[in-house]
Amino acid sequence: MMSSVRRLIYPLAGFVAIVIAWQGYVDLAHVSTIVLPSPMDILRASWQRYDLLLRETLPTTLESVYGFALAVIIGIPLAVCVANSRILNLSLYPILIATQSVPKVAVAPIILVWFGLGMQSKLAIAFLVAFFPIVVDTATGLHATPSGLMELARSLRASRWQTFWKVQFPAALPFIFSGAKVAVTLAVIGAVIGEFVGSTNGLGNLLLSANSQLDGPLAWAALVWLSVLGMLLFLAVALAERILMPWAGAGHQH
Amino acid sequence: MEAAPKAFGHFKDVRQEFRLPDQNDFVAIENISFDLKAGSLVSLLGPSGCGKTTFLKIAGGLIAASSGTIQINGEDVNEPQADFGMAFQQPNLMPWRTVLKNVLFPMELRNDTGPRVRQRAVDLLALVGLQGFEEAYPSQLSGGMQQRVALCRALVHEPKLLLMDEPFGALDELTRMEMQDLLLDIRAKTNATIMFVTHSIAEAVYLSDVVVVFSKRPAVIADYIDVPLPYPRTAEIRYSAAFTELEHRAGRALGITR
Numbered sequence: 001m002m003s004s005v006r007r008l009i010y011p012l013a014g015f016v017a018i019v020i021a022w023q024g025y026v027d028l029a030h031v032s033t034i035v036l037p038s039p040m041d042i043l044r045a046s047w048q049r050y051d052l053l054l055r056e057t058l059p060t061t062l063e064s065v066y067g068f069a070l071a072v073i074i075g076i077p078l079a080v081c082v083a084n085s086r087i088l089n090l091s092l093y094p095i096l097i098a099t100q101s102v103p104k105v106a107v108a109p110i111i112l113v114w115f116g117l118g119m120q121s122k123l124a125i126a127f128l129v130a131f132f133p134i135v136v137d138t139a140t141g142l143h144a145t146p147s148g149l150m151e152l153a154r155s156l157r158a159s160r161w162q163t164f165w166k167v168q169f170p171a172a173l174p175f176i177f178s179g180a181k182v183a184v185t186l187a188v189i190g191a192v193i194g195e196f197v198g199s200t201n202g203l204g205n206l207l208l209s210a211n212s213q214l215d216g217p218l219a220w221a222a223l224v225w226l227s228v229l230g231m232l233l234f235l236a237v238a239l240a241e242r243i244l245m246p247w248a249g250a251g252h253q254h
Numbered sequence: 255m256e257a258a259p260k261a262f263g264h265f266k267d268v269r270q271e272f273r274l275p276d277q278n279d280f281v282a283i284e285n286i287s288f289d290l291k292a293g294s295l296v297s298l299l300g301p302s303g304c305g306k307t308t309f310l311k312i313a314g315g316l317i318a319a320s321s322g323t324i325q326i327n328g329e330d331v332n333e334p335q336a337d338f339g340m341a342f343q344q345p346n347l348m349p350w351r352t353v354l355k356n357v358l359f360p361m362e363l364r365n366d367t368g369p370r371v372r373q374r375a376v377d378l379l380a381l382v383g384l385q386g387f388e389e390a391y392p393s394q395l396s397g398g399m400q401q402r403v404a405l406c407r408a409l410v411h412e413p414k415l416l417l418m419d420e421p422f423g424a425l426d427e428l429t430r431m432e433m434q435d436l437l438l439d440i441r442a443k444t445n446a447t448i449m450f451v452t453h454s455i456a457e458a459v460y461l462s463d464v465v466v467v468f469s470k471r472p473a474v475i476a477d478y479i480d481v482p483l484p485y486p487r488t489a490e491i492r493y494s495a496a497f498t499e500l501e502h503r504a505g506r507a508l509g510i511t512r
Contacts, residue, residue, distance in 0.1 A: 146346070148344050148346040149346055149348065151316065151342070151346070152340070152342070152346045154316060155314060155334045155340040156360050156363050157333070157334050157363070158363050159363075162363055166359075166362070166363075167348070170348065171348075171350075173350070245350065246391075247349050247350050247351075247391040247392075247393065248349075
């Protein structure tokens with residue numbers, strides 16, 4: 001109990017200390033809000049431009065969530081195929097790893113040409129960045145089934161399908177979720193990259209235009225909202241993990 | 255086929271060679287022949303790495319022998335049989351399943367989890383002293399408790415042959431002795447034939463009708479010891495002269511006492 005309170009208090013105290021130092025520096029050094037707005041300026045902008053920020057949050061959220069969902073829907077079955085077929089594993093996996101090293105930012109303009117300025121292009125970029133951690137972690141998890149469990153399944157004459165569905169897949173769930181947690185935060189980054197390269201709405205777009213209008217507080221407010229969005233999506237996946245893997249939360253009692 | 259005496263299990267000239275990459279073949283099991291009486295508890299005793307676990311896996315159909323005859327219940331064994339139960343050195347429980355669902359796993363694979371089967375699983379858990387833990391997860395149990403769950407899982411489909419690979423090897427001495435008594439209780443209730451791999455001389459003598467002593471690799475039978483001690487066995491028996499004499503005989507067969 002004590003340790004969970006402490007785990008909350010320490011980062012909170014650290015955060016407050018940084019905010020106070022930041023506020024103090026901006027106030028005392030008379031830094032222009034264009035260069036660095038103070039936390040109060042950012043808070044004020046968040047409050048006053050509340051409806052604008054909220055309106056721009058919606059498309060970014062949808063792009064990230066759809067891109068992430070698509071990555072899950074395509075990535076997990078693909079990883080299952082790669083993990084279960086030697087031929088697919090040998091022929092596809094190296095290509096997957098190789099394409100992962102392509103910088104996604106560099107691909108963004110090309111995707112924009114393909115899908116236009118609308119949501120599809122952002123979704124595609126969010127998908128692209130979220131896809132790899134999900135495929136790689138799922139495939140790793142499916143290969144990492146404890147050998148004892150595989151032997152047990154064999155001793156009980158489990159069919160290949162039963163072995164996969166009742167042993168390998170649940171054993172891979174912790175890997176899948178750790179991939180998904182990385183992927184969902186990457187999806188937000190992917191959506192913002194897409195908005196930077198070309199779009200008419202979204203928090204990334206707002207950040208760019210506020211910046212070009214030298215509206216520092218609004219640009220920083222958009223940045224803060226983006227971070228909060230990323231954190232909330234991460235928490236949503238962590239919550240899904242808690243619900244779908246109740247055994248992981250069960251404490252050690254012995 | 256000749257009309258051999260009706261043994262439950264029949265092993266004749268079982269030999270196992272392994273081919274390792276970049277090395278010569280090596281012989282893990284040279285030649286093992288013995289019969290397994292129905293309802294008996296037979297321990298395979300031998301030094302670490304002598305091939306006794308390999309032999310158990312051959313008997314269970316998990317590994318194919320290089321040559322030899324392996325018959326259980328009149329059938330040649332070349333894959334795991336439906337009426338075999340296995341318990342391993344590690345409990346091998348699935349962390350995502352509750353205790354009850356772990357026990358029911360073999361029945362689930364047969365699509366047979368009706369109320370009668372569930373009741374049997376609950377009864378087994380009660381028999382090993384785990385009533386009230388049905389809905390717990392394995393991570394909430396101690397090593398000894400996990401091994402009890404694994405034992406229930408090995409028994410839930412009422413196997414005719416129970417194959418146990420050092421199931422108590424990872425437990426502390428006290429828990430181990432408790433588990434040995436538990437195994438003897440269960441055996442008295444189920445009449446299953448049991449093959450039990452161990453490297454503990456005392457454990458082998460305490461549990462078994464017969465101790466088959468394996469030599470160092472390549473394994474041959476160093477001694478075949480009938481244990482005439484009566485069941486039920488109690489802690490006192492461990493200190494009897496007859497028990498000590500049997501331990502010495504096993505020790506001599508292993509080459510560790512003169």
